[in-house]
Amino acid sequence: MTIHTDYEDDGQALVLYIQGFFDYSLHKEFRQAYKGVEGIRRYIIDLSETEYMDSSALGMLLLLREFASDQGSEVVLRNCSREVRKILEVANFQRLFQIEAQA
């Protein structure tokens, strides 16, 4: 599995760890990872093990954001490497997401 999940904050935060290539080949797995999980206040995308991401990954993040805001929840991008952070900033994602740099 290139995506694995975990819970934080007594089950109110869902963490998705994305390994390797974050691109369209993950879209099913990515969607399944957050759909159908109840009572989540924060969706945390952990990018510490992400090698590369392309624009379809950004598209998937936006779909998650839409899904989360329908439920009144937020999306946090965590442990971005400098390179990934640069891509997110070029796409102006800091306006849409809370972005946390590498721990």
Place this chain on the structure above:
Amino acid sequence: MGERAAGGPPTFLIVDDELVNAMLLEAIVGARGFHVITAADGEAAVARFQEQPVDMVLMDIMLPKLDGYEATRRIKAMDPEGFVPVIFVTAITDEQRLAQCIEAGGEDFVTKPISRVQLNAKIDAWLRTRALYRTVTAQRDALGSHQERLEREQETAERIVARASASEALEAPGVWYYYRPAAILSGDILLAARRPTGSLLLLIGDFTGHGIGAAAGVPGTAHIFYERTARGAHPAELLDAINASLADTLPADMFLAAALVELDLHGGRLGVWNAGMPPVWLIRSDGVAATFPSVDLPLGVVWDGARGRRQLAYEALPTGAWLYACSDGIVEAADPEGNLFGVAGVEAVLTGSPPGAGFERLLAEVGRFRGGQEQLDDATLVAVDLDRLLTEGGLQDHGVGMVESWQSELVLDAATLSHANPVPPIINLLSELGALEADRQSLYLVVAELFNNALDHGLLQLDSRLKYSDEGFEAYYRERARALASLEAGEIRLRVHLDGQASTGRGVVIEVADSGPGFDYNAAPDDAAGDRLPAGRGLRLVRALCEEVTFFPPGNRVRVRYTSGGG
């Protein structure tokens, strides 16, 4: 002589000059079904013994020509290893002379008149002793030749391992190493090679166990290491390849704990990936500059979930620093009470020594600590004087300095496009041939976007607005897979040109052309509102990351220029 082929009844040599006595003995022995030969004097006895195999001798003392003592001495001298028991049969009762029988080399004696029961009992006892002796001798001989064969085989294996793992790069100035197996063959592995970029790669590892079993994994691992490194593989890819090979070929209980170190002197940084080895240390005169502990599962334990997962942790290269890495054999050296030297012990010696003295001092301290105890595990230690390697390491002859300009073109036809993704190999090529690590992600995105645009919209004519909803996102990729599978004609050309002489930094020109009808590039959306849409972002990202983006009519060819550190 004196030896009898296995099987068949034992042969007795009966020596007596009196015919009646000889006949009596022959009758007793013959009744048991044993084979009998006779001699009437000492000389004849020695001659008979020489002529044919004999299992036991019944010897008279008083004999013509040569007495029984002397005949026995000669028989024993002829066959010192054979162990043919000699039992004296004599009328003499003088204890002194009986004792002489044993001194002459005889095993036992019986006195006349002969008691059939007593003689048979002695014969049986000595036949049993002889059988036992022969079994032990045969086992000793078998063990000896087995040992000899094992040693020969170990020496052959040792030569194979030594040949496979010999690292010329270990002889670089500034590199010190110590490599001491516990048996002839070591399960420790120490490999070094230069990447085409000039970086020095060091692999220090420890296969489970030691001796011949542990060494079995060494040649294959060394082969992959040298071959992939020479071909310019990224260290992460190299580790994946070794892992896959070991997971494939080794039994489940065998694996390789390893640390891979990349000394990227041009890039001014050092990377370490450590899985199951003692920490790798960077030491300066003021103490520990950095430690790289084990962060991953050893190689060969599991099949990989994701490629490229094994990433080296990089640090800027400090000046005046030494790198130290060792195997368990150093950290777990034990004193006579069984206490271990320990990671803390190693660190104390390294930080307590002047820079550069740590290598010798650590080996001396570990030796003293062991206090004459045998070394139980293979032990390896490597130290690198980074300043010296940088100044004398001959790096100017390698890699980046020499990469000034190159270009490569890839033409993919419909059949290839349906199952191959050219983006990862292109990125590997770029990073091996001079593109900076810091640009990898951005270059990946640029190449991937341009390629996907050419494929999705140029050739497959898909509409990315489909991706605006969750369902649409899936529908889009379903449609893409369907269209790709039925793609029969068309091609995509990818041209990559690295210009190492660009005055403002290293430039990469990427050109992608497809055989589709083209699109209206002037109408491509470029407004901030598009940021919130899940699609149509690719091209705007490319524009943001690249210095120049040029489309050529009729809109099926695009050329971009990416500058290192740009965007």
